[in-house]
Amino acid sequence: xxxxxxxxxxxxxxxxxxxxxxxxxxxxxxxxxxxxxxxxxxxxxxxxxxxxxxxxxxxxxxxxxxxxxxxxxxxxxxxxxxxxxxxxxxxxxxxxxxxxxxxxxxxxxxxxxxxxxxxxxxxxxxxxxxxxxxxxxxxxxxxxxxxxxxxxxxxxxxxxxxxxxxxxxxxxxxxxxxxxxxxxxxxxxxxxxxxxxxxxxxxxxxxxxxxxxxxxxxxxxxxxxxxxxxxxxxxxxxxxxxxxxxxxxxxxxxxxxxxxxxxxxxxxxxxxxxxxxxxxxxxxxxxxxxxxxxxxxxxxxxxxxxxxxxxxxxxxxxxxxxxxxxxxxxxxxxxxxxxxxxxxxxxxxxxxxxxxxxxxxxxxxxxxxxxxxxxxxxxxxxxxxxxxxxxxx
Amino acid sequence: xxxxxxxxxxxxxxxxxxxxxxxxxxxxxxxxxxxxxxxxxxxxxxxxxxxxxxxxxxxxxxxxxxxxxxxxxxxxxxxxxxxxxxxxxxxxxxxxxxxxxxxxxxxxxxxxxxxxxxxxxxxxxxxxxxxxxxxxxxxxxxxxxxxxxxxxxxxxxxxxxxxxxxxx
Numbered sequence: 001x002x003x004x005x006x007x008x009x010x011x012x013x014x015x016x017x018x019x020x021x022x023x024x025x026x027x028x029x030x031x032x033x034x035x036x037x038x039x040x041x042x043x044x045x046x047x048x049x050x051x052x053x054x055x056x057x058x059x060x061x062x063x064x065x066x067x068x069x070x071x072x073x074x075x076x077x078x079x080x081x082x083x084x085x086x087x088x089x090x091x092x093x094x095x096x097x098x099x100x101x102x103x104x105x106x107x108x109x110x111x112x113x114x115x116x117x118x119x120x121x122x123x124x125x126x127x128x129x130x131x132x133x134x135x136x137x138x139x140x141x142x143x144x145x146x147x148x149x150x151x152x153x154x155x156x157x158x159x160x161x162x163x164x165x166x167x168x169x170x171x172x173x174x175x176x177x178x179x180x181x182x183x184x185x186x187x188x189x190x191x192x193x194x195x196x197x198x199x200x201x202x203x204x205x206x207x208x209x210x211x212x213x214x215x216x217x218x219x220x221x222x223x224x225x226x227x228x229x230x231x232x233x234x235x236x237x238x239x240x241x242x243x244x245x246x247x248x249x250x251x252x253x254x255x256x257x258x259x260x261x262x263x264x265x266x267x268x269x270x271x272x273x274x275x276x277x278x279x280x281x282x283x284x285x286x287x288x289x290x291x292x293x294x295x296x297x298x299x300x301x302x303x304x305x306x307x308x309x310x311x312x313x314x315x316x317x318x319x320x321x322x323x324x325x326x327x328x329x330x331x332x333x334x335x336x337x338x339x340x341x342x343x344x345x346x347x348x349x350x351x352x353x354x355x356x357x358x359x360x361x362x363x364x365x366x367x368x369x370x371x372x373x374x375x376x377x378x379x380x381x382x383x384x385x386x387x388x389x390x391x392x393x
Numbered sequence: 394x395x396x397x398x399x400x401x402x403x404x405x406x407x408x409x410x411x412x413x414x415x416x417x418x419x420x421x422x423x424x425x426x427x428x429x430x431x432x433x434x435x436x437x438x439x440x441x442x443x444x445x446x447x448x449x450x451x452x453x454x455x456x457x458x459x460x461x462x463x464x465x466x467x468x469x470x471x472x473x474x475x476x477x478x479x480x481x482x483x484x485x486x487x488x489x490x491x492x493x494x495x496x497x498x499x500x501x502x503x504x505x506x507x508x509x510x511x512x513x514x515x516x517x518x519x520x521x522x523x524x525x526x527x528x529x530x531x532x533x534x535x536x537x538x539x540x541x542x543x544x545x546x547x548x549x550x551x552x553x554x555x556x557x558x559x560x561x
Contacts, residue, residue: 008556013549015538017557025538026556061555152557162557209556229547377535392535 003162004155005061005210013227014209019245019308019372026209028247028370030224031096032202033213034085035178039197040214041067044080044180051078051182059196060100060160068104070192071183082178084116085200086219091172096149096206098164098199099178103129106191108184113144113167113200117174123167126184134161142185144169149206149307162197164206176200207370208247225370238317239379240277241388244371246309277315277325286315286325288343296340298325303335311371312389316382321345326385334385397483399454403471410454410464410513417482418453418512422525425449425495449495449518450525457511465513469500477520482527490525492517 008014017026037043041053050073059066071078088095099111113123123144127134139148146167154160170176178200182193197210202219213220278285287297298315305311312328320342328334377392398411425447432439457465472478472494482488494500495516503512519525528546536542542549 003557005555005557008551011549011551013542013551014556017538023538211555223550226550227542227547228549229542229545373538375535375537 003152004157008209014225017372019374022374024245024372024374026370026372027225027227028207028209029203031207031209031211031222032086032089032219033199033211033222034088034202034219035198035200036083036086036213036215036217036219038082038199038213039065041069041080041195043216044082047076047079047081049073049076049078051080053080057194057196058157058160060154060157060162062157066100066102066194066196068192068194069180069182070104071106071181071190074188074190076187077181077183077185077189079112079179079181081114082180082198083217085176086217087175088170088172089202092204093170093172094146094166094168094204095170095172096164096166096199096201096203097178098162098197098201098206098210099195100154100197101127101134101161101163102159102194103132103134104182104192104194106183106189106193108189109193109195110142110181110184111163112179112181113170114177114179115171115174116177118171121179122170122176123165124185125163125165127163132159134163139163139165160194160196162210164208166205237319237380237382238275239381239383239388240275240315240317240376241379241383241392242277242311242313242373242376243392244311244313244373244376246305246311247307247370247372275315275317275323277313284313284325284327286317286323286337288317288321288323288340290343294343296321296323296343298323298337298340300325300327300335300337303327303329305329310374312385314383314385314388318342318382319345328385397454398481399468399478400481401468401471401476401478403467403476405467408464408467410457410461410468412454412483413456413458416484417527418455420450420452420482420527422448422450422527424524446522447495447518448522448524449516450490450492451495451514451516454513454515455510457513459509459511462511465502465511469502469513472500472515472517478517480517484527488527490517491520493520494518 014026017024042055052070052072054068056064057066057068058064069080097113101109109127111125112121115122121143123146124142126140126142128138130138134151136148136151139151144167146165149164149166152162154162178198180195183189183191199206199210201207207222209222211220211222274289276287278287284300284303285297287295289295310330314326316324321344322340322342324339325337326334375392379391396412397417398409400409426441426443427445427447428441428443430439430441477491477493480490480492495518498516501514
């Protein structure tokens with residue numbers, strides 16, 4: 001997968017997303033950038049030792065606002081410290097981080113997440129490019145535990161990469177900052193790395209949207225994507241088919257949210273959505289609520305999604321009100337849940353308030369994570385997965 | 394929300410022709426400013442003396458069963474006679490229009506040779522003078538990244554400054 005960076009105005013659907021050459025729409029949850037001066041590295045504090053921060057370097061957006069951080073000291077590992085992050089919210093102890101990186105003369109570059117209060121590193125991520133090319137396998141934690149979520153090359157600006165990673169064991173009440181060693185932690189090492197666009201995400205996994213934080217302190221918030229369309233379906237057999245690339249639903253759900261709805265019909269509150277797909281920590285579930293709150297559901301357990309998986313999620317609402325969930329990952333044999341018991345559909349959805357808001361929404365209630373939606377469709381009747389695939393061509 | 398239907402009152406009384414599916418096919422609104430139009434020889438600019446502006450629509454009422462054929466022909470005759478009808482679109486906003494036939498058009502009756510069902514192609518003029526818009530739900534529809542969600546009546550919340558667009 002490759003990326004290019006572009007601006008999106010408020011309210012603009014990001015429909016130019018591509019993955020593996022397939023056009024997608026990026027939908028993800030809310031987040032924050034807690035790292036002040038996220039692009040202006042001239043304001044970051046350099047440690048003792050000889051080094052220079054040189055601006056006007058080519059950046060991933062095609063501008064010249066990146067910085068070359070150059071360790072020119074053969075005795076100590078010169079580092080640069082960001083301003084203190086804004087305070088975290090939420091109790092979860094895994095947080096997401098990201099930055100842009102381009103190899104220069106240094107053989108290795110290190111990004112540290114430093115706990116100011118406890119005076120310890122929560123993580124030190126070593127990035128080792130090969131001939132200027134950085135891949136996930138070239139990144140490793142030398143201190144702390146976490147995961148490299150993705151290393152995404154920027155299409156329009158060759159050599160630039162966005163590195164997204166998660167760090168565990170963050171003490172959320174403490175203060176933190178980035179500490180960057182452009183030539184790695186070895187004192188004798190010399191060399192420069194080009195860096196830009198740091199992001200200390202509030203959420204447990206880094207969102208893919210990049211939002212600068214130009215302030216001297218505080219954070220910039222990113223609201224969640226919330227796609228809604230009017231809905232006036234007559235109650236009856238209905239097949240809902242979604243095809244998307246997973247970029248974190250299950251991982252985030254396992255951290256702090258148990259109800260990541262892929263889509264739903266009706267309003268936000270339970271049980272107002274009368275039919276929806278929900279992705280929990282380990283399961284993908286189709287549910288059908290009655291107006292009195294009773295529900296029937298079909299669970300596909302442990303689909304074992306990993307970042308970048310192509311997920312096909314199909315729920316079938318039968319005429320008797322039963323539901324059945326089918327999940328296929330990367331085109332492999334589908335996992336079919338056991339069809340639920342029936343539950344009578346009302347005679348008219350609008351008339352008896354089955355759908356309180358007469359709309360459907362996508363990915364609107366998740367806290368973070370998300371998906372790159374490739375296509376989705378609603379089809380009258382009960383379709384097999386192959387039939388839904390044909391209908392969704 | 395009931396399916397779309399057309400209602401009118403003629404010399405026989407109140408009548409209704411109901412669409413068997415939730416959407417009217419090929420709903421295409423248009424506007425027709427009525428009046429002489431000339432193009433200036435020197436500048437090439439178009440000038441028009443507009444006496445009125447017709448807000449019109451063309452659509453098909455599909456899947457009319459043979460049992461409803463008499464109502465269908467009654468509707469055609471009513472329109473050709475200058476009568477008005479009420480179109481209940483049954484769209485997401487429950488739009489309703491009072492219409493007459495679009496001048497110089499004739500309703501066209503088609504029949505499916507296999508099913509025997511009829512389809513009535515109509516061009517109507519909104520007597521209310523407003524654009525004839527209708528947006529139906531996505532049931533049975535497919536959405537891709539190229540779908541114009543806003544045109545469908547959707548909303549999309551995003552307040553970020555910058556994002557990634559990936560390239561193939």
